Amino acid sequence: HVGALALQPERRERILRRNRQIISENLAILQDWVKKHDQIFSFIPPRAGAIAFLKYSLNINSTELSTKLREEKSVFIAPGDCFMMDHYLRIGLGSEKEYLMAALDLLDEILADIS
Secondary structure: OHHHHHOOHHHHHHHHHHHHHHHHHHHHHHHHHHHHOOOOEEOOOOOOOOEEEEEEOOOOOHHHHHHHHHHHHOOOOEEHHHHOOOOEEEEEOOOOHHHHHHHHHHHHHHHHHHO
């Protein structure tokens, strides 16, 4: 029933507009963060969807980095290893922007520890 309500044309468009705005804002935040870390990270912004793969040049496996981030900072970023892409991190862009910004700040703390 809830799904049928969400798919009503006026609600569907409102939901899609909200989601597009969240993803667009978060993509801009991520792009700014990557620019500040361009010596370590690079990525091609997604043209559609809410997922970004960040390539990094650190001497640590993506599963190790992701595990360290999860265990020490309670932040989950999927390791590229899960997609046969070591030295990549998979970041979702669909959360509230404050949540993404806090996660990136905690990733900064892990980067400082690794360096």
